Amino acid sequence: MSAALAAGSASAQNTEGGLFQIVKPAANVNLGKSELGKKLYFDPRLSKSGFISCNSCHNLSMGGSDNLPTSIGDKWQQGPINSPTVLNSSMNLAQFWDGRAADLKEQAGGPIANPGEMAFTHTLAIGVIESIPAYAREFKTVFGKDKITIDQVTEAIAEFEKTLVTPNSRFDQWLLGNKEAMTPKELAGLKLFQDSGCVACHNGPALGGNSFQKMGVVAPYKTKGGAEGRSAVTGQEVDRFNFKVPTLRNVELTYPYFHDGAANTLSEAVDVMGRLQLGKNFTKDENTKIVAFLKTLTGDQPLFRLPILPPSSDKTPRPTPFSK
Numbered sequence: 001m002s003a004a005l006a007a008g009s010a011s012a013q014n015t016e017g018g019l020f021q022i023v024k025p026a027a028n029v030n031l032g033k034s035e036l037g038k039k040l041y042f043d044p045r046l047s048k049s050g051f052i053s054c055n056s057c058h059n060l061s062m063g064g065s066d067n068l069p070t071s072i073g074d075k076w077q078q079g080p081i082n083s084p085t086v087l088n089s090s091m092n093l094a095q096f097w098d099g100r101a102a103d104l105k106e107q108a109g110g111p112i113a114n115p116g117e118m119a120f121t122h123t124l125a126i127g128v129i130e131s132i133p134a135y136a137r138e139f140k141t142v143f144g145k146d147k148i149t150i151d152q153v154t155e156a157i158a159e160f161e162k163t164l165v166t167p168n169s170r171f172d173q174w175l176l177g178n179k180e181a182m183t184p185k186e187l188a189g190l191k192l193f194q195d196s197g198c199v200a201c202h203n204g205p206a207l208g209g210n211s212f213q214k215m216g217v218v219a220p221y222k223t224k225g226g227a228e229g230r231s232a233v234t235g236q237e238v239d240r241f242n243f244k245v246p247t248l249r250n251v252e253l254t255y256p257y258f259h260d261g262a263a264n265t266l267s268e269a270v271d272v273m274g275r276l277q278l279g280k281n282f283t284k285d286e287n288t289k290i291v292a293f294l295k296t297l298t299g300d301q302p303l304f305r306l307p308i309l310p311p312s313s314d315k316t317p318r319p320t321p322f323s324k
């Protein structure tokens, strides 16, 4: 595989069946649905406290993550696991570290009712939305029904998330044939990434997100986190400590790393990956090159106007941030 690279046939890599593909701009987006979903994504009134929105833990000003080892939920609860980026999550084969949600729509219902996250219920969330006249009108326009359902809420949020893709990274420009887009150091990093075997798990348009793999192939990964990985879903012992391979798109922005958020820097994450997944001890120079390559994966961040949320009405149930 490195032969093609060494020969410099950059665009040959960008084919169906090649190792990598570019991130494409979002297509076939239902604009009305996505605009509504954007509001819901930013609306903290879908939480019990009235304070936590999807954007609290998947901050679109910070690479779609919260940059914390594990997230902070309702009443400052310590979350069990690192918050993955929502950027390019539409490319994932399934959602969550263990893949327990099939798609974005199924995923979006989870956090609202999760007592450790937004701590609300679907019924209460619908009650709040129904009490806000501008929302009621917008749901009616988008879905053509009188009754608002949680299904519509998750469908709209998932439609918005489809737009959260990050095309046009320097790596993509290079894949498309612009030889100037990457420096020799970054290209040396890409070559190490391929020749060392990182690419076995981090491939495709997202450089990840398309398979479940063992964390700790060559040597075990030591963690204080309690997550067991894919086995929580399949019940199979062989799946223990298998996690969805995270995307490396925008990885420069989504620190700290790993499901337990234990690696603070990219350099540390690359070192751990080399040793535990491949039995390789990268030199400082090799590590720096791989990190330089990984930073070329930062694409154009979603650009949009911050949504202005419709005000609550006199009938809207008020949030209860401090109740037991």
Ligand code: HEC
Binding pocket: 041, 052, 053, 054, 055, 056, 057, 058, 071, 072, 073, 074, 079, 081, 082, 083, 084, 085, 086, 089, 092, 094, 095, 096, 097, 098, 104, 107, 108, 109, 111, 112, 116, 117, 118, 157
């Ligand atoms: C309190 C923090 C928090 C809030 C609020 C929150 N999330 Fe998450 N989100 C997480 C964490 C942590 C995970 C990983 C959980 C796991 O894998 O077990 C996650 C996972 C996800 C994923 C899966 C990404 C992947 O690569 O697997 C998506 C998509 C997502 N959240 C979207 C949302 C949406 C939409 C909302 C609002 C309805 C939301 N989140 C609210 C913390 C949060």
Ligand code: HEC
Binding pocket: 193, 196, 197, 198, 199, 200, 201, 202, 212, 213, 214, 215, 217, 243, 244, 245, 246, 247, 248, 251, 254, 256, 257, 258, 259, 260, 266, 269, 270, 273, 274, 277, 278, 290
């Ligand atoms: C056998 C499959 C496999 C190989 C090979 C592999 N990785 Fe990974 N990579 C994973 C898995 C699985 C995770 C998530 C592990 C976890 O969080 O517990 C991961 C996580 C990462 C992360 C952290 C991403 C994040 O958002 O938390 C980086 C960076 C990374 N890998 C880079 C590399 C590099 C560089 C190489 C080559 C030196 C490599 N990987 C080789 C499977 C692999």
